[in-house]
Amino acid sequence: MEIGGGKIKRHALLAILVFSIAVIGFSAVSAADPIAVNNTTSDNAILNKTHNQTIDQAQPKVSQAAAKDPPVMKGYWMFSSDAAKLNPTKAAALKNKGITDVFVCTRDTEGNYHYKELQNAITQLHPYGINVHAWIVVFKDKGHFINPSGYYSYTVPVYVKTTKHWGKIKTAYKVKKKVWYKSRGKWRYTWKYVTRYKYKKGWIYTPVYRNERRTGYDPTYNNQLVNEISDIAKNYDVDGIHLDYVRYSGVTKSNDAAYQQPGGVPAAVDAVTTFVRNVRGAVDSTNNLDISGKPYVQLSAALMPEATTRSDNGLLQNVYYYGQDYNKLSNYLDFLVPMTYEGNYNEGNSWITKMTSKIVNLANGKPVYSGLMTYDGDDHPNTADSDLSSDVQAAKAGGAAGYVLFRYDIGSSEVPSWT
Numbered sequence: 338m339e340i341g342g343g344k345i346k347r348h349a350l351l352a353i354l355v356f357s358i359a360v361i362g363f364s365a366v367s368a369a370d371p372i373a374v375n376n377t378t379s380d381n382a383i384l385n386k387t388h389n390q391t392i393d394q395a396q397p398k399v400s401q402a403a404a405k406d407p408p409v410m411k412g413y414w415m416f417s418s419d420a421a422k423l424n425p426t427k428a429a430a431l432k433n434k435g436i437t438d439v440f441v442c443t444r445d446t447e448g449n450y451h452y453k454e455l456q457n458a459i460t461q462l463h464p465y466g467i468n469v470h471a472w473i474v475v476f477k478d479k480g481h482f483i484n485p486s487g488y489y490s491y492t493v494p495v496y497v498k499t500t501k502h503w504g505k506i507k508t509a510y511k512v513k514k515k516v517w518y519k520s521r522g523k524w525r526y527t528w529k530y531v532t533r534y535k536y537k538k539g540w541i542y543t544p545v546y547r548n549e550r551r552t553g554y555d556p557t558y559n560n561q562l563v564n565e566i567s568d569i570a571k572n573y574d575v576d577g578i579h580l581d582y583v584r585y586s587g588v589t590k591s592n593d594a595a596y597q598q599p600g601g602v603p604a605a606v607d608a609v610t611t612f613v614r615n616v617r618g619a620v621d622s623t624n625n626l627d628i629s630g631k632p633y634v635q636l637s638a639a640l641m642p643e644a645t646t647r648s649d650n651g652l653l654q655n656v657y658y659y660g661q662d663y664n665k666l667s668n669y670l671d672f673l674v675p676m677t678y679e680g681n682y683n684e685g686n687s688w689i690t691k692m693t694s695k696i697v698n699l700a701n702g703k704p705v706y707s708g709l710m711t712y713d714g715d716d717h718p719n720t721a722d723s724d725l726s727s728d729v730q731a732a733k734a735g736g737a738a739g740y741v742l743f744r745y746d747i748g749s750s751e752v753p754s755w756t
Contacts (some may be wrong), residue, residue: 407672407704407738407739408437408738408739409437409738409739409755410437410438410672410704410706410738410739410740410741411434411435411436411437411438411739411740411752411755412436412437412438412439412440412706412739412740412741412742413431413436413438413439413440413741413742413744413745414440414442414472414708414741414742414743414744414745415439415440415441415442415458415472415744415745415746416442416744416745417441417442417443417445417451417454417455418454419745419746420439420441420442420451420454420455420457420458421451421453421454421457423457423458423461423462424461425461425464427461428461428462428464428465428467429465431462431465431467432465432466432467434752435752435754436467436752437467437468437739438467438468438469438470438576438577438741439458439462439467439468439469439470439745440470440472440579440741441454441455441458441469441470441471441472442454442472442474443455443471443472443473443569444472444473444474444565445474446474446477446478446480446582447478447479447480448474448478448479450565452569452573455469455471455569455573455575456573459573459574459575463574468576468577469574469575469576469577470575470576470577470578470579470635470637471566471569471570471573471575471577471578471579472579472581473562473566473569473578473579473580473581474581474582475562475580475581475582475583475612476582476583476584476585477582478558482582482585482586482588482593483558484585484593484598484608485559485583485584485585485605485608485609485612485660486554486598486604486605486607486608487554487555487556487557487558487559487608488552488553488554488598488599489551489552489553489554489555490550490551490552491550491551492548492549492550492551493548493549493551494546494547494548494549495546495547495548495549496544496545496546497545497546497547498544498545499542499543499544499545500542500543500545501540501541501542501543502540502541502543503538503539503540503541504538504539504541505536505537505538506536506537506538506539506541507534507535507536508534508535508536508537509532509533509534510532510533510534510535511530511531511532511533512530512531512533513528513529513530514528514529514530514531515527515528516528516529552599559612559615563612563615563616563619564619566578566616566619566620567619567620567622567623570619570620570623570624570634571623575634576634576635577634577635577636577637577671578616578620578634578635578636578637579637579638579639579674580613580616580636580637580638580639581638581639583609583612583613583638583639583640583661584609584640584641584659584660584661585598585605585609585658585659585660586659587641587658587659589658594657594658594659595609595656595657595658595659595660596657596658598660602652602656602657602660605660606656606660606661606662606665608660609659609660609661609662609666610662610665610666610669613636613638613666613669613670614668614669616636616669617636617669617670620634620636635671635672636669636670636671637670637671637672637673637674638666638670638673638674639674639675639676639708640655640661640663640666640673640674640675640676640696641655641658641659641661641675641676642655642675642676642677642678642682642692642696642708643655643658643659643692644663644675644691644692644695644696644699645692645695663696663699663700664699664700664701667699667700667701667703668701670703671703671704672703672704672705672706672738673696673700673703673704673705673706674705674706674707674708674741675692675693675696675705675707675708676708676743677689677692677693677707677708677709677732678708678709678710678714678743679710679728680710680712680713680714680715680722681710681714681715686727686728686730686731687731689707689709689728689731689732689735690731690732690734690735691735692735693705693707693731693732693734693735693736693737694734694735694736697735697736697737698736704738704739705736705737705738706737706738706739706740706741707729707732707735707737707739707740707741708740708741708742708743709725709728709729709732709740709741709742709743710722710728710742710743710748711725711742711743711744711747711748711749711750711751712747712748712749713748718747718748719747719748720748721748721749721750722748722749722751725742725749725751725753726751726753726754728740728753729753729755730753733755739755740755
C-alpha cells in the first residue's frame with residue numbers, strides 16, 4: 338500500500354533526555370503480544386475456544402497517563418471532508434474553544450481511506466497542541482456489516498441425479514419475417530428473424546439438485562485491516578487510533594446480533610475482543626520502533642452505550658447484542674468513548690449519567706470520555722442541541738473524564754466548559 342506524506346517527529350529534545358536516562362539505568366520491557374490468527378476451520382473452532390484464556394493471557398502496555406488522573410478531553414469527531422478544509426484559522430478557532438482532541442475519519446463505512454485528509458489535520462492541528470486520532474470504521478464495509486469472527490455461511494446447489502420421462506420436447510427455431518413501416522410518406526419493409534416453437538416426442542432429461550450449507554471462518558478481512566491500522570500508526574504522526582463499529586450490528590432479523598452467533602455470546606465477545614487485542618499488538622509494535630521522539634500512540638474505541646442489565650440472563654445489553662464487553666476491552670484500550678447519544682434513545686440527562694457511571698465502573702480504571710451529540714437526534718440532524726452544557730454536566734456526574742462531540746460543523750457549535 339502506498340501511503341503519502343512523511344512522518345513528522347515531535348518531542349525530539351524530550352526523546353534525547355529519555356534516551357540518556359535509559360542508557361544509565363532503564364530495564365528491558367517485554368515485547369508486545371504477537372498478532373493472533375483466527376481459527377478458520379468450522380463452527381467447532383469457535384465453540385471449543387477457551388476465550389477467556391485467549392484474550393486475557395497477556396496484558397499489553399498502556400499509556401502512563403491512564404494510570405494517573407486522566408487529562409480532561411474536549412474532543413470532536415470530524416468527517417474527512419471537514420478535515421480536508423482545515424486551515425490555520427479553523428485550527429486556531431478549535432484551540433480557542435478548548436478542543437484538545439480531534440478524531441478524523443480515516444476509514445469510512447464504505448471502506449475508503451482518507452490519508453490526505455488525515456495528514457492535513459495533523460499538519461494544521463499539531464502546531465496548536467491538538468491531538469489527532471485516526472478514526473477507523475472496523476466491521477462495516479461497502480455499507481454492510483462484516484462478521485467480526487470472519488464467520489461465513491452460504492448455500493450451494495449440489496447435483497444429486499438426473500431423471501427422465503417421455504413427453505413433448507419444446508424446440509425453438511427462427512423464421513424470416515417481412516416487417517412493414519412508413520418512412521417519409523412511403524411504405525417500406527425490412528426483414529427480421531422471429532422465434533417460433535415446435536414440439537416433438539422424446540425423452541426429457543431433468544437434473545436434480547439439493548442445497549447444501551457451507552460455513553467456515555476466514556480471517557482475511559481482519560488481518561488486512563490490522564495491517565492497515567499498523568501502517569497508519571507507523572507512517573503518520575497520529576496521537577491515537579480510534580476504532581468505530583468494532584462490534585456486531587445487533588440486528589436480530591438479519592441474524593447479526595452477538596447472541597445469534599455460533600458459540601453464542603462468549604464466542605461473539607471473544608471475536609470482538611480478540612480483534613482489539615490484535616490491534617493493540619500492532620499499535621504497540623509501532624510504539625517500539627525507536628526512541629527518537631515518536632509519541633505514544635493511544636488506542637481507543639467508540640462503544641455502544643447500552644449498559645443496562647438484562648433480567649433474563651444477567652448480561653449487559655451491550656454484550657448480548659453487540660459483543661462489546663467493556664471490562665474485557667478495557668484491557669487493551671487506553672480510554673473508552675461510549676456513544677451516549679440521548680436523542681437516539683429518547684432519553685435525557687439522567688440516562689447519560691447512569692450509563693456513563695456503569696461503564697466507568699467496568700473500565701478497570703481506564704478513562705471514559707462520553708460521546709455526546711451536537712444535535713437532537715439522527716431523525717433531525719441539523720437541529721442544534723439547545724442544552725449541550727447540561728449533557729456535559731450529566732456525563733461528568735457519571736464519572737466521565739471529558740467528552741467527545743459528534744460532530745464537528747453540524748448542529749450546535751457550542752463547546753461547553755468542564756467545571
